[in-house]
Amino acid sequence: MTFQPPGQQGQPAPPGPSSPPVPALSLLGLAKRFGDKIAVDGISLDVPAGSFYGVVGPNGAGKTTTLSMATGLLRPDFGTALVHGVDVWQHPLEAKKLMGILPDGVRLFDRLSGEQLVTYAGLLRGMDREMVASRVAELLAALDLANDAGTLVVDYSAGMTKKIALASALIHAPRLLVLDEPFESVDPISAANIRDILDRYVSSGGTVIVSSHVMDLVQRMCDHVAVVAGGRVLAAGTVEEVRAGASLEDRFVQLVGGRNHTEGLEWLRTF
Amino acid sequence: MVAHLLRLKLTLLRNSVRRSPWQLVGLGIGALYALGIVAVCVAGLFVLRGVEIELAQTVVVLGGATALLGWAVIPVAVSAADMTLDPARFTTFAVPMPQLLAGLALGGLIGIPGLATSLVALATVGTWSRSLPAAAGALVGAVLGVLSCIVLSKVVTTATAGLASSRRFKDISSVAFLIPLVLTGPIVAGIARGIAGSGDFLTGLARALSWTPAGAAFSLGGELAAGSYAAATVKFLIAAATLAGLALAWKVLLQRALVTPPYAGTSKRRTGGTGLFGLLPATPAAAVAARSLYYWLRDPRYAGALVVVPLLPVLFLFQGSQSGFYGPFQFVGPLTAFLLAWSISTDVSYDSTAFALHVATGVRGADDRLGRALACLSFALPVAVLFSVGPFFFTGDWDKLPAVLGLCLGVLFTGLGLASVISARYTVSVPLPGDSPFKKPPGNVAQTLAVQFGGMAVLLVLVAPEAALVAAQFITGSSVPGWIALALGPVLGLTLFAVGVRTGGAWLDRRAPELLAQLAVNR
Numbered sequence: 183m184t185f186q187p188p189g190q191q192g193q194p195a196p197p198g199p200s201s202p203p204v205p206a207l208s209l210l211g212l213a214k215r216f217g218d219k220i221a222v223d224g225i226s227l228d229v230p231a232g233s234f235y236g237v238v239g240p241n242g243a244g245k246t247t248t249l250s251m252a253t254g255l256l257r258p259d260f261g262t263a264l265v266h267g268v269d270v271w272q273h274p275l276e277a278k279k280l281m282g283i284l285p286d287g288v289r290l291f292d293r294l295s296g297e298q299l300v301t302y303a304g305l306l307r308g309m310d311r312e313m314v315a316s317r318v319a320e321l322l323a324a325l326d327l328a329n330d331a332g333t334l335v336v337d338y339s340a341g342m343t344k345k346i347a348l349a350s351a352l353i354h355a356p357r358l359l360v361l362d363e364p365f366e367s368v369d370p371i372s373a374a375n376i377r378d379i380l381d382r383y384v385s386s387g388g389t390v391i392v393s394s395h396v397m398d399l400v401q402r403m404c405d406h407v408a409v410v411a412g413g414r415v416l417a418a419g420t421v422e423e424v425r426a427g428a429s430l431e432d433r434f435v436q437l438v439g440g441r442n443h444t445e446g447l448e449w450l451r452t453f
Numbered sequence: 454m455v456a457h458l459l460r461l462k463l464t465l466l467r468n469s470v471r472r473s474p475w476q477l478v479g480l481g482i483g484a485l486y487a488l489g490i491v492a493v494c495v496a497g498l499f500v501l502r503g504v505e506i507e508l509a510q511t512v513v514v515l516g517g518a519t520a521l522l523g524w525a526v527i528p529v530a531v532s533a534a535d536m537t538l539d540p541a542r543f544t545t546f547a548v549p550m551p552q553l554l555a556g557l558a559l560g561g562l563i564g565i566p567g568l569a570t571s572l573v574a575l576a577t578v579g580t581w582s583r584s585l586p587a588a589a590g591a592l593v594g595a596v597l598g599v600l601s602c603i604v605l606s607k608v609v610t611t612a613t614a615g616l617a618s619s620r621r622f623k624d625i626s627s628v629a630f631l632i633p634l635v636l637t638g639p640i641v642a643g644i645a646r647g648i649a650g651s652g653d654f655l656t657g658l659a660r661a662l663s664w665t666p667a668g669a670a671f672s673l674g675g676e677l678a679a680g681s682y683a684a685a686t687v688k689f690l691i692a693a694a695t696l697a698g699l700a701l702a703w704k705v706l707l708q709r710a711l712v713t714p715p716y717a718g719t720s721k722r723r724t725g726g727t728g729l730f731g732l733l734p735a736t737p738a739a740a741v742a743a744r745s746l747y748y749w750l751r752d753p754r755y756a757g758a759l760v761v762v763p764l765l766p767v768l769f770l771f772q773g774s775q776s777g778f779y780g781p782f783q784f785v786g787p788l789t790a791f792l793l794a795w796s797i798s799t800d801v802s803y804d805s806t807a808f809a810l811h812v813a814t815g816v817r818g819a820d821d822r823l824g825r826a827l828a829c830l831s832f833a834l835p836v837a838v839l840f841s842v843g844p845f846f847f848t849g850d851w852d853k854l855p856a857v858l859g860l861c862l863g864v865l866f867t868g869l870g871l872a873s874v875i876s877a878r879y880t881v882s883v884p885l886p887g888d889s890p891f892k893k894p895p896g897n898v899a900q901t902l903a904v905q906f907g908g909m910a911v912l913l914v915l916v917a918p919e920a921a922l923v924a925a926q927f928i929t930g931s932s933v934p935g936w937i938a939l940a941l942g943p944v945l946g947l948t949l950f951a952v953g954v955r956t957g958g959a960w961l962d963r964r965a966p967e968l969l970a971q972l973a974v975n976r
Contacts, residue, residue: 255812257966278815285813288806288973289886291744293751298744301727305740306814314735315727332726334751336887350810 204267206231206358206389212251212261213413214244221247223413224261229391229406231266231357234384236404236421237393238430240438244413245393246286246362253283253360265358279307282356284347286363286393292336296327296346299335303350314353321349324379326372340367348376359383359390365399377403397431411438454548458556462563480565487569495576502580510675511659513577517598517671518662520570524602525609554704561603574599574671581674590685591674597692598670604699611706625753636764639771663688666695737816741824742831745800749828754803754884758796762789766840770847779848786841786861791912793833794868798908800825801876802883806972812965819958822873826954830869837861852932856923859938863919864912866946870953871912877957878964879904880971915949 207229214222222244229235239245250256252263254270254277263270270277291299297318304314322328325345330338335346348364359380365373380390380403394400400407401421407430408418416437417424425433435441494516501509543553561567574595581591633640662668663675670692676685729743749755766785773779801808811821841861845854881901913920922938925931961968 253813254815255809255966255969257970275815275817278813281813283813285809288809291748291804291807291810292886293748294744298727298730298747301730302740302744303810303814305730305735306737306811306816308737309735311731311735315731318727351813 203231205229205264206233206266207252207360207391208264208267209248209252210262210264212248212258212263214247214251214256214259220413222251222258225410225413225415226261227408227415227418229358229389231389232384232387233389233406234380234404235389235391236400236407237391237410238395238397238400238407238434239393239410240440241395243410245410247413248410249360249362249391249393250285253281253285254278255283255285279354280357282351282354282359284344284351284359284361284364286366290335290343290347290350292338292343293334295332295334296338296342296349297322297331299346300349300353304353307354309354317353317355318349321352324375325349326375341369341372344368345372345376352379357388359388361390361392363394364392365394365396397429397434401425401430409434409437454552455556455559458553458560459563462560466563483565487565491569491572494573495579498573498576499579502582506675506679507656509580510663510672510679511656513580513675514659514663514668514672515655517574517577518667520574521598521602521605521667524566524570524606528606528610550704550708554700554707557607558600558603558700561607562599567603570602571595571599577671577674581678583678587674587678590677590689593689594670594673594692597673597696601666601670601692601696601699604696604703608699608703608706611703611710632760632764636768638768642771642775664691666691666698669695736820738820738824738827741811741816741821742828745825745828746831748803749832752803752886754886754888755796758792762793762836765789765792766843769844773847779844782844783848783850783853783857784860785844786837786839786857787864789840790833790837790861790865791868793829793837794865795872795909795912797825797829797869798872798875798905799881799883800872801968802880802972803886804972805886806969807886808969808972812969817958818877818961818965819954821961822877822954822957825876826869826873826950830865833865833869837865853926853935855932855939856926856935859935859940859942860916860919860923861942863916863938863942863946866943866950867915868912870946870950871908871915873950873953873957874960875904875908875957877960877968880968881905918945 205228207227209225209227212222212225213220225244225248237245237249247256251258251261252265252270254263254274257271265277265280268277268280291302294302300318300321301314304317305311319328322331325348327342327345327349330342335343338346344364344366345368348361351359351361364376368376380392384390392400392404404421406419407421407424409416409424417433421430424430428436498513501512548556562571575592577595578588578591581587659668663672669688672688673685673692676682676688729746730740733739733743749759765788766782769782769785773782804811838858838861841858842854845851879900881904919938919942922934922941925934926938
């Protein structure tokens with residue numbers, strides 16, 4: 183794997199134990215309003231460097247909005263976002279060099295072939311041609327897309343589209359990966375391969391943030407988790423702290439609430 | 454059940470109108486347009502009552518055959534088949550097949566094309582109201598003919614559903630459809646000339662067609678009016694068998710389609726290579742240019758604009774040859790330059806939310822602008838120059854060439870610069886990626902018009918110096934202003950181009966997230 187995080191490639195040593203470590207991502211009072219609806223209501227969150235961080239929440243909790251504001255895609259109304267100490271909204275170009283982003287719900291340049299799309303992402307970042315070519319080949323192989331490299335992305339299935347977007351986010355070996363719903367409609371084999379890639383990435387010093395609906399996955403995969411609902415953080419910390427002995431799913435339901443204990447629908451059992 | 458299906462169709466039609474008053478206005482305009490055509494046809498058919506049987510028969514049979522052809526071809530060609538009652542949606546409801554077929558066929562009558570065809574077909578009863586048997590025969594023929602039209606259209610759309618849902622077919626058909634549309638004038642003129650010279654041929658054609666499924670139904674009235682009952686009986690059998698055969702074919706196709714949903718075929722190539730990305734320099738601006746060039750070729754929304762370009766000189770040359778005045782033909786170069794340069798003013802809107810990649814990678818605004826403009830320039834420059842020089846081979850008026858060429862280059866570079874600024878700040882509503890170029894785009898039409906016309910007004914001001922010099926030459930006849938225009942056009946144009954790319958780039962650097970938010974509204 184050549185796309186290891188730069189932390190392992192002879193970068194200056196991380197700050198010693200004397201100074202507090204700089205978080206990979208630090209959100210402070212992020213807020214966003216769309217018309218009358220307050221989508222994100224003052225979210226503050228520290229994502230430690232080298233962590234595998236899960237963001238979970240019900241539909242419409244503000245996960246995608248928060249991650250968009252943290253990655254420079256959506257300008258917040260209030261608050262700041264720092265990536266390894268670089269302010270995303272003051273110095274966007276520097277901050278974006280450190281980040282790889284898989285946004286949810288945006289289109290791709292899908293009239294390019296898969297290989298061309300990932301190459302395009304690399305060239306846009308100003309990488310040189312040889313490095314782009316070798317990384318594209320490795321990424322396509324690692325994500326089981328080598329056989330479809332020449333197929334236009336518009337003809338890809340939903341899961342393949344997710345994977346090619348992930349490859350585009352990894353191409354420049356970012357120090358922080360922000361992945362919005364990376365496992366949606368990805369088949370189990372590919373999902374396991376992606377998890378392996380992400381695990382190796384984290385163990386060599388990179389930081390991953392994923393948002394997901396699947397509690398089980400987050401509990402197994404992540405070491406930290408934040409529960410977001412109604413545009414606020416309800417709980418954040420290590421997975422052990424947050425789930426407090428229960429399963430993450432039970433704890434999540436307990437925190438978010440809103441289960442309706444279904445009465446009625448009796449006729450559904452009468453056949 | 455049939456009544457249910459018809460009521461469903463009416464409800465769907467009413468609800469589509471209820472969504473916005475503009476839908477109602479659109480339907481009203483379409484209805485008025487159709488009403489006008491129907492009124493002309495109906496009046497014509499009643500006038501035919503007074504002419505000799507042979508001529509009336511020729512017109513009615515050829516008209517009926519044309520209607521049949523239209524119902525078969527148009528829905529597929531423009532990928533605009535009426536899918537409000539898509540049979541695939543009834544798969545889970547276990548509707549008995551005969552009722553489903555009858556309901557869908559009668560449902561096809563509801564709507565502007567169905568009603569218009571029915572009205573015109575019924576007007577043939579007027580043409581043949583010369584005797585009772587003839588009128589009755591025309592009525593039977595009209596019913597059989599209209600039902601054949603609708604069922605044939607269903608057969609064709611069902612048979613090609615698999616083909617029509619493949620992306621490649623949609624891409625090609627939506628672009629190819631533009632060619633006859635643009636060339637309507639010359640085509641109609643050619644056909645009119647052909648018809649004028651071949652009356653006998655058409656009579657013979659109609660007589661032959663009336664013995665085939667294409668014309669049998671609509672020839673019933675004429676045969677009975679002429680008193681040839683034996684021929685009428687045979688033709689009735691032909692028409693009835695046609696309808697029955699089509700219905701059977703439709704039933705078989707539908708039964709197969711209901712259990713095998715269409716599969717959008719994919720184009721699989723193992724080793725694609727990176728193509729242009731490997732050929733152009735490995736810089737962000739060149740990468741943007743390579744990406745744009747692929748979109749010019751592969752996206753029908755862009756390719757549609759490219760298909761029109763080679764037709765422009767044809768159109769102007771034709772117009773010139775008709776009128777003997779080649780004035781507009783001389784300016785086909787500057788016009789092409791304008792069309793091509795202006796087309797990138799909607800570039801970011803065409804990207805839709807895929808533009809997020811540019812925001813996420815932090816590509817510099819100026820690189821983004823420059824790449825898009827260079828991609829367009831790479832083919833627009835040779836084409837515009839060629840089109841500027843070409844017409845003078847016809848007119849021989851060579852001393853006007855410098856002025857036209859100067860204007861062309863000025864318009865091209867200035868237009869690209871201005872378009873680079875506009876698309877960095879304003880989005881317009883365009884068809885979404887993957888949609889047909891003809892599909893009504895979502896979003897704010899008023900803003901689109903304001904941006905487009907405002908932009909063109911600014912462009913007019915910016916190219917005013919070149920335009921004034923061209924006008925000076927045409928008025929005074931001196932060639933001096935022309936040579937000045939040839940020098941001024943590229944210089945002023947390139948300056949404004951550089952300013953445009955830089956300004957647009959700076960705006961993009963500051964406001965890319967806001968631009969992305971505007972794009973996300975319409976996704």
